[in-house]
Amino acid sequence: MTSRLFTPAALNGTPVKNRAMVAPMTRISASETGVPGEMMQRYYASFARGGFGAVISEGIYVDQAWSQTYAFQPGIVTDEQVAGWRGVVEAVKEQDAVFIAQLIHGGALSQANIYRRSTAAPSAVKPVGQQLSFYHGQGDYAQPEAMSDRQIQQAIDAFAASAERAVNRAGFDGVEIHSANGYLLDQFLTDYTNQRNDRWGGDIEARLRLTLAVIAAVRAKVGPETIVGVRISQGKVNDFHHKWKEGKAGAVKVFAQLQAAGVDYIHVTEYQAWQPAFSDGEQTFAEIAREAAPDTAIVVNGGLDTGELAEAQLEKSADFVAIGKAALANHDWPARVAQGAALRDLPENVLSPVANIKPSEV
């Protein structure tokens, strides 16, 4: 048991002591101006102390325009925000874990933004669903404005400049481009939110173009030796059961193009990672990714609460597992799994209100 989980690995030459990563989780615990403080240092360091080989940060916004998504979300734009992250990075690095910054642009799902009142998206399509109340949202999402070419270029530049700040100034080992869960890059990838008929819209490959442009711009800024990953999903925070209408054939194209773009890992997330990705086949999303991108590390996430579930994914289709809620309940999840110790259930109050979590209590 647990033979693969504790096998060392590497991501683009950076050693990772085991295969367990902390999944990105927004905690809305920065200052109002997006600056990470001491509480976030303790929070992130405790996962590293608990034995995770790598920690992926919560989604960090990338500009002072339309990217901020939630109130009290951290950014990596101003000097103060960068300095705040440097403190968090130092605390994590002291505990010997790889630390990756997840970069997010909320697009139409932005429900709080200290820089703009409006929201921006591929097309002027009001998001389905309701704002997330545990992140202080209420009611419908705003009707977004369709982004101009100039705004799209600014978003690409913002991802790239933030990646550069994250790595060269804050000290992260790498970045993860958030192209999942319904946020801006996923809005471009999704047929019903992207109704453009310019080069950024069309079939699934055309709709992936913005993600590919962001990857290229980020890579150009951080260089060949820094970890660059991308997160991909079908489901969205506002449309949980969404499935790609192009099915497996579309997924194969997406994963193959992400590999060709030169990412170091593809992070796939589904509600339950072991379930078939599409109704007309047995393969999981991770298995399709593994097959279509055989030379790229696959990180798999979704419901892998126990060592057994994680191990099964590592045996079948993934190089790393990302643990979300089970890690919130057990900051020392890897240590517990290694020892065969019992895992704690997620306390009900952990998710709401997320800002009130005291790291010492979880």
Ligand SMILES: Cc1cc2nc3c(=O)[nH]c(=O)nc-3n(C[C@H](O)[C@H](O)[C@H](O)COP(=O)(O)O)c2cc1C
């Ligand atoms: C409180 C909370 C915050 C989250 N924030 C993010 C985020 O910032 N970025 C992201 O990509 N996913 C985010 N997620 C999704 C998780 O990374 C993960 O995909 C999800 O929790 C399913 O994995 P699990 O079953 O291991 O919890 C969040 C999930 C939770 C519970």
